[in-house]
Amino acid sequence: MRRSLVWRIAVPFIGLILLSVGGVSLYFTNYTQQGYTENLHDSLKTSGNLLAVDIANRILRGASYDDLAPVIQSYADLTQTRITFIRSDGVVVADSVADPKTMQNHLDRPEVKAALSGPEGAEIRFSDTLKRRFYYLALPVLSTGQTIGVIRLARDLTIIEGELRNLRARILGVGATITLLSVLLAYLVAQGTLRPLRKLASKVQHLKEGDPNVDLPSGRKDEIGVLSRSFEQVARQLSTQMADFQEERGKLEAVLRHMTDAVLIVDKDGKVTLANPAAERLFHLTLDQSLGRSLVEVVRQHQFVELWRASRDSRKQQISTLETSPERNFVQGTATPLESSLPGSTLLVFQNLTRIHRLETVRRDFVSNVSHELRTPLASLKALTETLQEGALEDPPAARRFLKRMEDEIDNLTQMVRELLDLSRIESGRVPFDRLSVNPMMMMGNAVERMRLQAERGGLNIQVDASQSLPEVMADADRIEAVLVNLLHNAIKFTPPGGQIVVSARQDGDKVVFSVRDTGIGIKPEDLSRIFERFYKADQSRSGGGTGLGLSIARHTIEAHQGSIWAESHPGQGSTFYFTLPVA
Numbered sequence: 001m002r003r004s005l006v007w008r009i010a011v012p013f014i015g016l017i018l019l020s021v022g023g024v025s026l027y028f029t030n031y032t033q034q035g036y037t038e039n040l041h042d043s044l045k046t047s048g049n050l051l052a053v054d055i056a057n058r059i060l061r062g063a064s065y066d067d068l069a070p071v072i073q074s075y076a077d078l079t080q081t082r083i084t085f086i087r088s089d090g091v092v093v094a095d096s097v098a099d100p101k102t103m104q105n106h107l108d109r110p111e112v113k114a115a116l117s118g119p120e121g122a123e124i125r126f127s128d129t130l131k132r133r134f135y136y137l138a139l140p141v142l143s144t145g146q147t148i149g150v151i152r153l154a155r156d157l158t159i160i161e162g163e164l165r166n167l168r169a170r171i172l173g174v175g176a177t178i179t180l181l182s183v184l185l186a187y188l189v190a191q192g193t194l195r196p197l198r199k200l201a202s203k204v205q206h207l208k209e210g211d212p213n214v215d216l217p218s219g220r221k222d223e224i225g226v227l228s229r230s231f232e233q234v235a236r237q238l239s240t241q242m243a244d245f246q247e248e249r250g251k252l253e254a255v256l257r258h259m260t261d262a263v264l265i266v267d268k269d270g271k272v273t274l275a276n277p278a279a280e281r282l283f284h285l286t287l288d289q290s291l292g293r294s295l296v297e298v299v300r301q302h303q304f305v306e307l308w309r310a311s312r313d314s315r316k317q318q319i320s321t322l323e324t325s326p327e328r329n330f331v332q333g334t335a336t337p338l339e340s341s342l343p344g345s346t347l348l349v350f351q352n353l354t355r356i357h358r359l360e361t362v363r364r365d366f367v368s369n370v371s372h373e374l375r376t377p378l379a380s381l382k383a384l385t386e387t388l389q390e391g392a393l394e395d396p397p398a399a400r401r402f403l404k405r406m407e408d409e410i411d412n413l414t415q416m417v418r419e420l421l422d423l424s425r426i427e428s429g430r431v432p433f434d435r436l437s438v439n440p441m442m443m444m445g446n447a448v449e450r451m452r453l454q455a456e457r458g459g460l461n462i463q464v465d466a467s468q469s470l471p472e473v474m475a476d477a478d479r480i481e482a483v484l485v486n487l488l489h490n491a492i493k494f495t496p497p498g499g500q501i502v503v504s505a506r507q508d509g510d511k512v513v514f515s516v517r518d519t520g521i522g523i524k525p526e527d528l529s530r531i532f533e534r535f536y537k538a539d540q541s542r543s544g545g546g547t548g549l550g551l552s553i554a555r556h557t558i559e560a561h562q563g564s565i566w567a568e569s570h571p572g573q574g575s576t577f578y579f580t581l582p583v584a
C-alpha cells in the first residue's frame with residue numbers, strides 16, 4: 001500500500017520525463033540529420049550548377065567528351081565529391097572515380113531520370129560500384145535550351161552518418177542522465193510528500209487503539225495539518241460520544257439487571273435479541289439459551305407468543321395475564337411495539353403477579369373466614385336470645401343453661417377477636433418482642449406445667465426430653481411459651497386418650513431445634529403445607545372448636561425471632577411440630 005502510493009506518484013513523473021527526453025532526442029537527431037542533408041544538398045547543388053554551366057559552355061565551344069574528363073576530375077578533387085557526367089541517353093561519359101567504359105547505362109537511376117525531366121534529382125542509395133551509401137544529386141546540363149546530359153554529384157554518407165551516430169549517442173547519454181536524475185528526484189519528492197502522511201497514519205493507528213492523546217502534526221500549515229486537526233476533532237468527539245455511550249449503556253444495564261420484571265426484546269421474525277436476568281429466572285434459561293432463539297422456545301407459553309404477534313400486527317400495546325404451567329405463576333405480559341427506536345422489534349415486559357395474586361386470595365379468604373367464624377357464634381347467640389324471649393325466661397333452670405351457652409359463645413368470640421388482634425399486631429410488626437438470653441429448659445418446663453392438668457384429663461402422658469446442657473437462646477420467653485402452649489394444646493386436642501406427648505430440644509449449630517411430638521390422628525400431606533395459614537383447619541369436624549389462628553400466630557412469632565417452624569406427620573400415627581431459635 002505504502003509502496004504503491006510512492007510509485008503511483010513517481011511513475012507518471014518518470015513516464016513524462018522519459019517521453020519528453022525521448023521526444024526531444026528524436027526530434028533533435030532528426031533535425032540535425034535533416035540539417036546535414038540540406039547543407040549537403042545545397043553545397044552539391046552550388047558546385048553542380050557551376051560545373052553544369054562550365055560543361056555546357058565547353059561543349060558549345062566544341063569540346064569533346066574526353067576533354068571534359070580532366071575538368072570533371074579537378075572539380076571532383078576540389079569538392080571532395082564523386083562526379084559523373086551522363087549523356088541524355090544514359091551513357092556514362094566521364095566519372096571521377098571509375099572508368100566510364102565499365103559503367104552501365106544510368107538511364108534507370110531515379111535521380112538521373114528526375115534530372116532529365118526536371119530541375120534536379122536527389123537520392124540516397126547504396127552504391128553497387130563503391131559498396132557504400134551515397135547522397136546523389138543529379139542536375140541537367142542545358143545547352144541552348146536543351147538537356148544534353150546530366151551532372152551527377154555523389155557524396156559518401158559514411159562520415160556524416162558516423163557523426164550523426166556520435167551525436168545521437170551523446171544526446172542519448174545526456175537524456176539517460178537527465179532521466180535517471182529525474183527518476184531519483186521524482187522518487188524523493190514522492191517519499192517526502194508521503195512521509196508526514198505515514199506519520200499521520202501511524203498516529204491515527206494509536207487513536208484506533210483507544211489512545212485519544214496522540215500528538216498529531218496539527219501545527220503544520222499544509223493539507224496534512226488540516227487533516228490532523230480534523231482527525232483530532234473527530235477523535236475528541238468520538239471519545240466523548242464513547243464515554244456518553246458507555247455511561248448510558250451502564251445505566252441501562254443496571255436497570256435491566258436489577259429490575260424484578262422480566263424484559264425481552266423480540267425482532268420482527270420472533271427472535272429474542274435481549275433478555276434480562278429476571279427473564280432468565282422467570283423462564284428458567286441462561287443468556288446463551290435465550291439470545292437468538294425464537295420467542296416460543298424461550299417463553300414456552302403459547303399465549304405470550306400470541307400477545308407478541310397481536311402487538312406486532314396491530315402496532316399497539318397489548319396486555320394479557322396467564323397462569324404458567326407447571327409453576328402456576330401468575331404472569332402479566334405487556335407487549336409494546338418499538339416503532340421509532342427499533343423498527344419491527346417488540347418490547348415484552350413480564351410481571352410476576354403471583355405474590356400479589358396470592359395476597360389477594362389470602363385477603364379474600366380471610367374476610368370470608370372471619371365472617372364465617374363470626375357468623376356461627378352470632379347465629380347461636382341470636383337463637384338463644386330468641387328462645388329466651390319466647391318464654392324460656394319463665395323457666396329459670398333452662399334460662400340459666402341458655403345464659404351459660406351464651407357466655408361460652410361470647411368467650412369464643414372474645415378469644416377469636418383477641419387472637420385476630422394478636423395476629424394482626426405481630427404481622428404488622430407492632431408487637432415489641434423482648435428478646436433476652438433464656439434457658440430453653442425453663443420455657444419448655446413452664447409450658448408443660450401449664451398444660452399438664454389438661455393432658456392428664458385427656459388421658460395423655462406428657463413429658464420433656466432434653467439435656468440440661470442446652471445453650472441459652474435469644475427469645476421473648478412469654479411469647480415462645482405461648483407458642484409451646486399452643487402446640488401442646490393442639491397435640492392434646494388431636495390425640496386420643498392413652499397417647500403420648502413429648503416436648504424436646506437439641507442444638508443444631510448456631511440454633512436450638514424445639515419439637516412437640518404426639519401420637520395423635522396426624523395430618524394429611526395435602527393439609528400439612530397449609531396448616532400455618534390463617535383460619536386453616538385440616539378437619540373442620542374434628543377441629544375441636546379452634547379458630548384456625550393458633551399456628552399462624554406461632555409462625556409469625558417464630559419468624560420474628562429469625563427462626564423457622566414446620567411440621568412432619570404420618571396420618572394415624574402422630575405429628576411432630578418443630579421450630580428453631582438462634583443460640584444467644
Ligand code: ADP
Nearest residue numbers: 490491494531537538539546547548549550551
Ligand atoms: P386450631 O387448633 O385453633 O384449629 P391451629 O392453627 O392451631 O388452629 O391449627 C390448625 C389446624 O392444624 C387444626 O385445625 C388441625 O386440623 C391441624 N393440627 C394442628 N396441630 C395438630 C396436631 N398436633 N395433630 C393433628 N392436627 C393438627
